[in-house]
Amino acid sequence: MTDTNGAMSDSDSNSKVSPVEDDDDRDILLKKRFWWEALKCCSFTFLLTFKPSEPHISTYLREVKSFTDVEIYTQIYPWWTYSTLVLVFVSAFLAEFVGYKLSLVLGACGRVATRFLLLFGTRLWHMQLMQVCYAFGTTAEIVFYAYIFHIVTRDDYQKLTSMALAAHVISNALSGFLGDILLNVFHQSYTTLMWWSAVFVCCAALVTLTFTSVRRPKSPTPAQVWTTIKLAYRNVTFLLIILWWIFANSAYGIVYGYESSLYDIIMTRDNLDNYNGTVFAMGQILATLASLSVAVPIVLKFTSNNQHLTVGFVGWLCTAALGLMAWWSDLAPMCTGFVFYYGSYHFVNAFVSAETGRVVNGNTKGSGDTGDPGRDCYAMVVGSNSTLDHRSSSFRRQPTTYSSTTETERLRMQSLAWKLWLIDIAH
Template sequence: MEEEREEGGSDGGLRGSGVALMCVYAFCLQFTPSEPYLVPFLTKVKGFSNNVVTTEIFPVSVYSTLVFTLLAAPACTYLKYRSVILIGTLGRLSTFFILLFGRSLLSMQLMQATYALGVASDLVFSSYLFVLVKENMYQSLTSFTQASSTFSFFIAAELSQLLVSEGVNLIVLLYISTCMVALALVACVFLPVEMRHWIDVSSLGDLELDWETPTSSCQNFVELVKATWSNRSLQLLSLWWAFQLGGTAMIENYGTNLFDAVDPTSIYNGHVIAATQGASCVAALIAVPASRYTSKAGGLLYAGGSGLTWLLCVVLSRSKALWIVHAAYILCVALNKFLLCILYVQCARFLSHGHFIFLFSLNAVAALLVQSSLQAFVEVLNANLSAQFYYVGNYFLLLTIVFAVLVKAYYQSSNATLLR
């Protein structure tokens, strides 16, 4: 064990250089000024219509992300976490090479698949941090890397806006993004090798984890799932988590498509994405201190959040004024960031053992299943962008009603403090 401690730093922690390296990796990976202008690049440079991008290219990443996320955990079982992260980073780099040199519809669909591989590795990176250090250091390390990612994306979005406003060709944004992801790949090679998991399995009470045989592994996995969701409040919060996050992902995925559909001549995507990141950062920062006041609303807070998301989706689907669409999009993303941050804190309080990352991973997979179902639904209906946001809005209205009914039923059955 002493050798493992030396690799990760003293006392199961990390040296400052290790923390800095992970922050550099997170910063470089998210410094992609091409992101706000990906749709204009595909329509104006590559020659695809907005409809083709919306219905034939972007949906590939939704289904691929689900597949790769399901494969991520087994991959980490047989490979080092760092190896899986390295594969995901290679997927991100491949995405930009295909964007630069690909011309056919098939190549753009392959580009979305490699992008999904990178997205799935983001979840592995969160788990990697968890196994790299002791639990009491996990929150700090996560905060550092998340701050690096968010700040990087904010700066990249503003840089893209500046370059586009100066008339720089969109392909330059792709070259910058490619170089930064290549630097992330180099940083990934030097990331610390993970140690044995630091979690104290004695906190699970009578649940003993023995991974010696496939049978015991399966049995222990089932027991761990039962232990994770044994709390009734946590079951209800996890339901909202999966269904809300799955719907919100549809809004975020097709936001820039909608901007382009409302006004193809607009060049302000960079400012909008940067403002969205800024609003999300503010929402995340105020969420935890605000939770002491919002907890008085109990589960109705989340039902209300779904209701507001429905109203904003109606605005997105109906408005023809681009500034209104921009404002509604920013508010929608920031609102859900605020709610999810409060949700994560509440779930951590209700969780009876230390496997919060396990809860996060499986709920994320459930959200991807919801998102894939919504994607398939709008594809079957062959809905245009306005109709797509209208249907997603109706989905949130249904979620609001169903969740409010469930919360009321849970309150009545528990006679008081559920979800508070």
Template structure:
């Protein structure tokens, strides 16, 4: 009998394997790189309205659903929301396979917005079923498996289209089968007994940091002012014997009050605020580019008359992004001093890539611009996530991540209404990418000015400090000169 029991040290294996299988099959969708050619082709024949009437629905539904789903996810303890995501995946691909007409595609986009909004449950679930010592390991597994699946799906799609001449309809049948398998794995997930907020258990120590951090991140950076470093105490207060058991509505109210206090304290850090600001604005632009890049490719090289390589490009861009993210974890830089300079430089690279995609008529140059853009963004978002999370508990990181994502969606919605939607300017896709390139140019300019200010302030502060020291020791000019030389070394 004892041999059938799962030991505590291995209790993380079953839920992690199940969740990774769900993540793999939910991202193993070979039809995704060819969505626009499929909609514009003979299967659906919706060449008009894709840009201005169909794709904006995803942005609007994602925005409307994100906050309610974020709250519901913790309240119902993750698994039901993961199941809801699996159901939404199936409905989305049923509409892609069998739906016809503009209205059906708009409903499809609504359910895909539901898929995006419920994604938070996939990344939060694992923290409720494994012990803190496994957070880093399982977070790495759950995040990397989705990149592997997306890359494999893109490569498979390109091979099937180019070598086997498989139709886009068949690719969608494969995708429907894959997300159906993912749904089955969601049913096998163990139901968590706790969550981070509404069903939190009392903690005996400091709240763990988010998973996925490297070992050297356990210590704050040198000279880095701790942000929100206090232990997340709300869960302990709820279960403290000195307090009477609150009513459910009081618990809910206290959760919201604690969220507000935590966010206010976190964003009071100037460094965290500016990194979060870049995160929100850049993510809005990134999502907008991803949403409409296939339409640009179809404009530069129409799929009905050209050989297209969307799958290969998506795979290469995803691999480049994963490689850039890995590189970011290995590079040792004083991000307090040079971090915002990096944001400025790579935002300028993003801007240049998008402007290149706008001005070129060569589809291969357009493909290359997208690979550079996605790799650059993935590099910076990894650094930004580390800078935001380095001194935050898992609970506070989840809150900041949720608010940053919501702000990004608000910005993206404004861009969609103003630039894409027929109720706004309704610009053609080629002009849209000129707007997006200019948008990233503004981001680069803002952070360039701020980085120059930070570097100059640091230099002036060191010079002032050294002049104070040399003023107290006038008899040692040699030492003072050597001290002045060190000021210019960052």
């Protein structure tokens, strides 16, 4: 007996229907609502990511807002990194004990505040506040990937997760194209790009108002949430996968940031044309296809039953891709390695994101607590997974100050370190 949102209503809590029967009814309703929920979720991730100004943030802060590189990289950007470490638990706490929809709406408001502070802020503390607002929006986006598990059935976790991540990647690619066209063809200003970004982020915030509320008979207690977390991390296979994912995200932050520098070094040395935008576009297209491919039934069946083999195989692909980037000094092998690394990473990212929901759902049901309001505390588990990841993002925003030789050797050493680590995990 469920309401239109597929959750138990208060009047049903005293009924004699067994939890298993109620779960069956709920799954039927969620199946019927899948495409409507998918439309809202994919629209949200697409609009939130569609920011033509994003690749030009540092240039905007320097040329339009007149901040120095030292201020940008040491006094503005670090506020995002450290704020995220705290706010991820604030957003997860709000989701579990107050409401998922409220957490997502407030996070979207944080993203809107970020855009208007970028447009109208003039002082250093304005930009620092902007980074805190952006951090709150980022942590709410993490909660969003836990929210997905409440609005679809377990069988559809991977499908909707893959669709949402694919919408994120393709939006990033299209917004980058639009930004370059506006700048180079129509000669628009960086401020104009900021306004475009603000409009799309505001639209994403409006979409959150249409999200289905997650209703429970009552809120879980802290003890129930803690039990859910312990059950998840007692799964040794899941724990090893999450450890790999955390370090893979760190490697992703390094590789994503240094590819542009390495491309520029080789391009200048060999006097070649600049097609790095096309390289990134190819990587994003492959990443979109890779994210969607995880939801293909035959692929999903294999990955769900062979988690270790899946992560180990993709780890070897990432290792090979990093090897191409590190030890071949020509442009074509380096770009090929980057594109395949980008696609491989997004394949395993889509898999791990949905696997979190499957593990939490399966472990809790396996414990027999099918009527426990703490059974579906996905936000705290997803938040815990993400906490150690965000430090890597600071690498993407560091200025390039190395010489050609130093830069190449630095990337080679980083690649070698990650390769050895990935090989150990695969074994």
